[in-house]
Amino acid sequence: MSQRPLTPAEQLLGQLQAELQQHPPFAQMEPAHVRQFLAQAEQAYYAPGELLLAPEQGPVERLFYIRRGAVSARRGIAEATGGLHYEAGECFPIGALLGARAVTAQYQAQGDVFCLLVPAAQVQALARSSAPFADFLNQRVAQFLALSRRALQVSYASQTLAEQSLETPLGELLAQRAAPVGVPPGTPLRQALTLMHERRIGSVLVLDAQQAPLGILTRHDVLDRVTLPELSLDTPIEAVMSQPLRALRLEDRAQDAALLMSRHGIRHVPVLDQGRVVGLVSERDLFALQRLSLKQVSSAIRAARDVATLRIVAQDIRRFARSLMAQGVAARQLTELISHLNDVLAERLVQILAQAQGLDPQRFAWLAFGSEGRGEQTIATDQDNGIVFDGPPSERARWLALGQAVNAALDECGYPLCKGGIMAGREACCLSQQEWLEAFSDWIEHGAPEDLLKASIFFDLRPIAGHAELARPLQALLQGHAARQPRFMRQLAENALRNRAPLNWLGALDTGEDGQLDLKLQGTAIFVDVARLFALAHGLAATGTRARFEAAAPLLQSSATESEAWSSAFEFLQLLRLRRQMEAGGESGENPNRLDPARLNDIDRRMLKESLRVARRLQQRLELDWLR
Structure with a gap:
């Protein structure tokens, strides 16, 4: 049986205030508002197994804040949804x-539990005077997401400043660069300027026979x-070059x-290595150390003219992603920009x-499937692509040959080959328009559950190169035909329930x-x-997960x-994946999507649990709507 609630003694208020301000929303509230919360609170102890609240007790009269221990909600709706678990x-x-x-x-109570209890009227009064407290009560998931993103911004800002610093050795700055373009001193201006134009470069070095800069x-x-001066283009470049050159070393x-x-x-x-030019640092390079823009990347x-150049430029995409995280960009915008x-x-x-x-680029379209088709790619992503061509099989x-x-080339640029073989270089993913239409129709009308499990990645298709119109009939087929096949929709729901939200x-x-x-997973x-099932069920054109939720909500009568x-x-969850992938840094053999929740801070751990509760409720909705 619980002890009689006690109002905290005045000497304990300072200690309690410091304790509460370690957790949201109190960490974001004014100190006076935290004191207001505590001034109205009573302390209570509950023994292991003791009941704190039950339906038969009537309307809830107090808000419970857990100081120590854990509380689980069981039976009724909570048990039907897998239970709820609250911690300190x-x-x-x-x-x-x-x-x-x-x-x-x-x-x-799960073990010994110590709580603070605040009357409902006082909770409402505090919400009227404290915006952070009101936001927490009304938009808990969104509030936790904002707090987590803010903490992540601080973390990555320090890392980005460390990595993109003027303290960077020139050898590191030039590590993945091709050698600069250089010509002999007798080269005619016409040849040098043509070279600059063809290579799309802003300068050309003049080098002697030993590759030393002149x-x-x-x-x-x-x-x-x-x-x-209307100089003849037959003039040798040494007549107009800037000299002498001021050079630096790799170190x-x-x-x-x-x-x-x-x-x-x-x-x-x-930049010289033992007297020979091995690199060229520009004013733009130094600017890029401090700010890498979407336009620049x-x-x-x-502007790249070959695969070798793209292999180097692709690394800037990852640098850009880290820079955006340091600026506090949300996961949706971040994955859209990466995609x-x-x-x-x-x-x-x-x-x-x-x-x-x-x-001929008008004879085919390059298709993106899966996360790229949805515009939701993270850093660690493999290839999911295909080709639709105009012509006979x-x-x-x-x-x-083009697909392969x-x-x-994508593999060279850091996008590994798909282990499942969903690539344009495989026959199953390189089909004529008619073959793709037949494959989609067969999956929708006759596909077995295992077939759909493999095929669902194709249902997020989007053309990104070539003749986009070749892909339109495929998208139209999905939007107009899928919802009319109850068997197909049920199988999609069953597949969506294979991996349950990891809550006990x-x-x-x-x-x-x-x-x-x-x-x-x-x-x-x-x-x-x-979200994919919602979109197919209602014939929605949206491919992104958020866009699908927003379009489907009114049709599902959801607020x-x-x-x-x-x-x-x-x-x-996308934000956690991005952070985990950057921490992993592409280490061989490591799954960059696996996370130990014990490593998370308090905000992120609680938000993770809240997010998985939302996932579980969505899965329960599928069961009710499609599997009854």
């Missing part, structure tokens, strides 16, 4: 308190040294280059290799033997599968608040 630092039952109704489950000609020099730092440029009013510094990709840059990279590769093979060989070449019967996190969760994939919880929970 959490408040409950918020929904029943705000709705002035009874709880729908029995809340039981001078440089930049685009800025051409106007006053060549054009205005010098970016800061040394910045100072050299500033002191001498120059824009380029050659995408322009560099579009956009990956699209630009794949499109450029397709253009280069199709031209090399003499293929007898022409497949030429398109297969692009797949190999008490509602606590349920990790594997290694204490870890798979954030993709046990997290984001649940939301992706449910905007409910659909926002679906999206916020999904995006938080």
